Amino acid sequence: MSDDRPADAPGERDADADAPREPAGRAPNGRGGLGGVVDAGLHGEAVSARGVLEAIGGWRGIAETLVPATLYLGVFVVTRDARISAIAPLALALVAFGWRLVRREPVQAALSGLIGVLVCVGVTLFTGRGEDYYLPGFWINAAWIVAHSVSLLVGWPLIGLLLGFLRGSLTEWRRVPVLRRAANLCTVFWIAAFGARLAVQLPLYFAAQGGDTAAVDALGLARLLMGVPLFALAAILTWLVLSRVSAALGDAPDSATSSDD
Structure with a gap:
């Protein structure tokens, strides 16, 4: 993802019992991203393949995440030329973005993906090293680890803030002990996911800097295997x-508030 996907900003579900409901297993209102996962969990929806797929961004989101990195790795394995390899995903991302513009489809996801590819390609063209295509991803994962860890240390886990936003109050969830514990645990899940990526991939990156092209291949494969799958795992656990x-x-956490906060 780009290693990592961002969450949407949803509103509350209609409380009218006669209002139409979304199909089972789908994040409320069809929202994707981490916001959809948190909202679906809060409303007691059962985990489903469809809901997790929406959280990832659907099949198109998966393709827009995996195909550029797969194309880069494939060209690099054949040519062993980082700069030539970087041009391929850039061309693909530009075509995908242009296709959405022509079809007048929403371009937000495609634009974020294009920016991610541009950054990776820019770094690679500047250094000429194959492993540096993956360097921006390390910084992104490290930033998320720091953000989640600091939020835990100060008692305001990021998942809790998202949970509060979805429920219409950024602070009320902290008066519900079970919600506080759940927010802490879910935040730990995401720290573990980002940390696992760095733990596996950083040694491969440093090995590649020593001139080991096989390490670049292994790094690219690890990035593919630990991108969408790890995001999906953390989303399922959350x-x-x-x-x-x-x-x-x-399904009424407001009634369980505690005044000992």
Whole structure:
């Protein structure tokens, strides 16, 4: 992702019992991203393949994430030329973005993907080293680790803030002990996901800097295997925890508030 995908900013579900409901297993209102996962969990929806797929961005989102990196790796394996290899995903990203413009489709996701590819390609063209195509991803993962870790240390986990935003109050969730514990645990899941990527991929990056082209191949493969799959795993765990909390609170966490905050 780009290693990592950003969350949308959803609103509350209609409380009218007679209002039409979304199909089971789908994040409320069809939202994707981490916001959709958190909202679906809070409303007690069962984890489903469809819901997780939407969180990732659907099949198109998966393709826009994986295809450029796969193309870069494939060309690099054949040519062993980083600069030539970098041109291929850039051309593909530009074509995909242009196709969306022609079809007048929403371009937000494509634009973020294009910017990500531009950064990776720019670094690679500047250094001429194959492993540096993956360098921006390290910084992104490290930034998320720092952000999540600091939020835990100060008692305001990022998942809790997202949870509060979705419920209409950035602070009320902190008065519900079970929600605070769930937010802490889910934040740890995401720290673990980002940390696992760095733990596996950084040694390969440093090995590649020593001239080992096989390490570049391994790094590219690791990036593919630990991108979308790890995001999906963290999303599933987050969804499971929050749906259990929703069930424990009877889908009415406001009634379980505590005044000892």
